[in-house]
Amino acid sequence: xxxxxxxxxxxxxxxxxxxxxxxxxxxxxxxxxxxxxxxxxxxxxxxxxxxxxxxxxxxxxxxxxxxxxxxxxxxxxxxxxxxxxxxxxxxxxxxxxxxxxxxxxxxxxxxxxxxxxxxxxxxxxxxxxxxxxxxxxxxxxxxxxxxxxxxxxxxxxxxxxxxxxxxxxxxxxxxxxxxxxxxxxxxxxxxxxxxxxxxxxxxxxxxxxxxxxxxxxxxxxxxxxxxxxxxxxxxxxxxxxxxxxxxxxxxxxxxxxxxxxxxxxxxxxxxxxxxxxxxxxxxxxxxxxxxxxxxxxxxxxxxxxxxxxxxxxxxxxxxxxxxxxxxxx
Amino acid sequence: xxxxxxxxxxxxxxxxxxxxxxxxxxxxxxxxxxxxxxxxxxxxxxxxxxxxxxxxxxxxxxxxxxxxxxxxxxxxxxxxxxxxxxxxxxxxxxxxxxxxxxxxxxxxxxxxxxxxxxxxxxxxxxxxxxxxxxxxxxxxxxxxxxxxxxxxxxxxxxxxxxxxxxxxxxxxxxxxxxxxxxxxxxxxxxxxxxxxxxxxxxxxxxxxxxxxxxxxxxxxxxxxxxxxxxxxxxxxxx
Numbered sequence: 001x002x003x004x005x006x007x008x009x010x011x012x013x014x015x016x017x018x019x020x021x022x023x024x025x026x027x028x029x030x031x032x033x034x035x036x037x038x039x040x041x042x043x044x045x046x047x048x049x050x051x052x053x054x055x056x057x058x059x060x061x062x063x064x065x066x067x068x069x070x071x072x073x074x075x076x077x078x079x080x081x082x083x084x085x086x087x088x089x090x091x092x093x094x095x096x097x098x099x100x101x102x103x104x105x106x107x108x109x110x111x112x113x114x115x116x117x118x119x120x121x122x123x124x125x126x127x128x129x130x131x132x133x134x135x136x137x138x139x140x141x142x143x144x145x146x147x148x149x150x151x152x153x154x155x156x157x158x159x160x161x162x163x164x165x166x167x168x169x170x171x172x173x174x175x176x177x178x179x180x181x182x183x184x185x186x187x188x189x190x191x192x193x194x195x196x197x198x199x200x201x202x203x204x205x206x207x208x209x210x211x212x213x214x215x216x217x218x219x220x221x222x223x224x225x226x227x228x229x230x231x232x233x234x235x236x237x238x239x240x241x242x243x244x245x246x247x248x249x250x251x252x253x254x255x256x257x258x259x260x261x262x263x264x265x266x267x268x269x270x271x272x273x274x275x276x277x278x279x280x281x282x283x284x285x286x287x288x289x290x291x292x293x294x295x296x297x298x299x300x301x302x303x304x305x306x307x308x309x310x311x312x313x314x315x316x317x318x319x320x321x322x323x324x325x326x327x328x329x
Numbered sequence: 330x331x332x333x334x335x336x337x338x339x340x341x342x343x344x345x346x347x348x349x350x351x352x353x354x355x356x357x358x359x360x361x362x363x364x365x366x367x368x369x370x371x372x373x374x375x376x377x378x379x380x381x382x383x384x385x386x387x388x389x390x391x392x393x394x395x396x397x398x399x400x401x402x403x404x405x406x407x408x409x410x411x412x413x414x415x416x417x418x419x420x421x422x423x424x425x426x427x428x429x430x431x432x433x434x435x436x437x438x439x440x441x442x443x444x445x446x447x448x449x450x451x452x453x454x455x456x457x458x459x460x461x462x463x464x465x466x467x468x469x470x471x472x473x474x475x476x477x478x479x480x481x482x483x484x485x486x487x488x489x490x491x492x493x494x495x496x497x498x499x500x501x502x503x504x505x506x507x508x509x510x511x512x513x514x515x516x517x518x519x520x521x522x523x524x525x526x527x528x529x530x531x532x533x534x535x536x537x538x539x540x541x542x543x544x545x546x547x548x549x550x551x552x553x554x555x556x557x558x559x560x561x562x563x564x565x566x567x
Contacts (some may be wrong), residue, residue, distance in 0.1 A: 086343070
């Protein structure tokens with residue numbers, strides 16, 4: 001449905017995206033993941049026909065986004081990151097306007113359909129400026145759906161919503177999949193694992209990983225990671241554990257917790273248990289932790305450029321609160 | 330065309346849903362009405378000549394045109410709604426033309442409300458109807474040109490005030506460009522002599538409808554709408 005080849009976009013000297021290539025199949029939900037400024041929005045703007053690429057090609061439903069821009073735009077619904085709304089208009093008039101300029105024939109029917117699917121029927125005649133953030137987000141989504149597009153491009157569709165609204169929007173997006181192809185960007189990681197069949201991690205304008213969320217988490221795990229809880233852990237516990245065959249590294253997390261990474265293919269669980277019991281460390285818990293998408297993300301978006309600049313970590317630093325909120329649900 | 334009309338309709342609604350159109354129209358009518366009475370009292374002549382050909386009403390028209398247009402594209406850029414327009418299956422010129430039509434209709438409505446001026450003259454005196462009609466035609470063309478300039482200015486920035494200032498600047502430069510005529514001389518001087526936006530209005534007020542004047546105003550409108558479209562396209566490259 002969407003074929004992107006060697007897409008490059010330069011803003012003056014700044015390289016926003018660099019040789020990006022990917023495909024999206026019909027009916028698929030593709031997650032775009034990356035720190036702020038990684039090039040997600042730029043890629044989406046090129047796909048929606050808003051701006052041309054510097055190099056490379058992109059086709060949507062068989063039409064080139066540059067050559068046949070109007071044909072592409074007819075088939076794409078787009079929700080930009082800051083939901084663009086005419087604040088003085090009512091929800092109905094706003095949707096009616098976009099239905100008109102997108103050439104929808106049976107406008108009333110189309111509006112009723114999106115009012116219902118986005119559950120905004122109750123604010124149909126309210127002016128948009130007076131709506132809450134959650135409603136506005138859904139009005140924006142309704143706008144993207146009003147012409148029944150084959151492709152949906154959603155730039156951070158759940159940002160700024162409360163947990164209940166986030167769930168609602170996610171359900172809506174999930175219900176749209178199948179008949180429509182969806183590309184969504186986010187930096188809320190659990191969202192990706194819940195919604196997307198495929199994830200594309202983009203950093204510094206380049207694709208650093210592309211796979212299903214499950215395979216990403218499995219494939220990047222270098223070795224078994226264990227978490228130990230010790231009741232009475234002496235100073236030298238970490239050093240002692242480090243000596244055990246098959247252990248690659250030991251991190252003292254604090255409060256008697258240790259994170260032990262095993263060599264690839266090795267399993268040091270039995271040896272560690274024996275060690276803990278012999279030394280009377282009071283082993284309370286030992287479990288294996290699988291890498292979360294968060295770890296993968298951090299690994300992929302920090303490792304690579306850490307030597308050149310340490311800024312990536314900072315970029316992510318403002319996000320954890322959101323992620324934490326997310327995981328609690 | 331239906332896209333252009335849809336844009337124009339939305340924009341007209343925006344004018345009249347906000348206090349904007351009413352405030353501008355009220356102030357415009359008050360100023361024009363006051364001036365009309367003033368001119369009538371001092372000239373004792375049944376003519377619109379003094380109403381239209383005075384610097385104050387003309388300057389006021391410059392301001393009204395800029396206030397009507399400054400929001401049109403600047404605000405779409407600031408609110409991000411331009412991104413939705415430019416990713417909808419419509420052409421850039423349809424957006425520009427639709428916005429322009431909305432501002433033109435609003436201005437025409439306002440000008441139409443000054444109809445009591447010629448009606449008053451008809452009642453109390455014996456004015457030349459042809460001259461009055463020509464004056465109105467010239468006045469509308471002049472205003473329509475200023476709207477096109479304002480719309481272009483609005484396409485350049487996200488800030489409405491900046492847009493208005495740029496629009497006023499371009500209009501005044503076009504107004505005063507005639508002063509260069511004698512300095513430059515020759516063919517270039519003739520070109521500058523053709524530029525001043527108010528000079529072409531003079532003929533209309535005297536009752537002369539000259540095609541070259543009409544062509545002048547239509548060219549100004551066409552040119553600045555074209556510039557606005559190009560400026561909108563350049564937004565895509567930023």
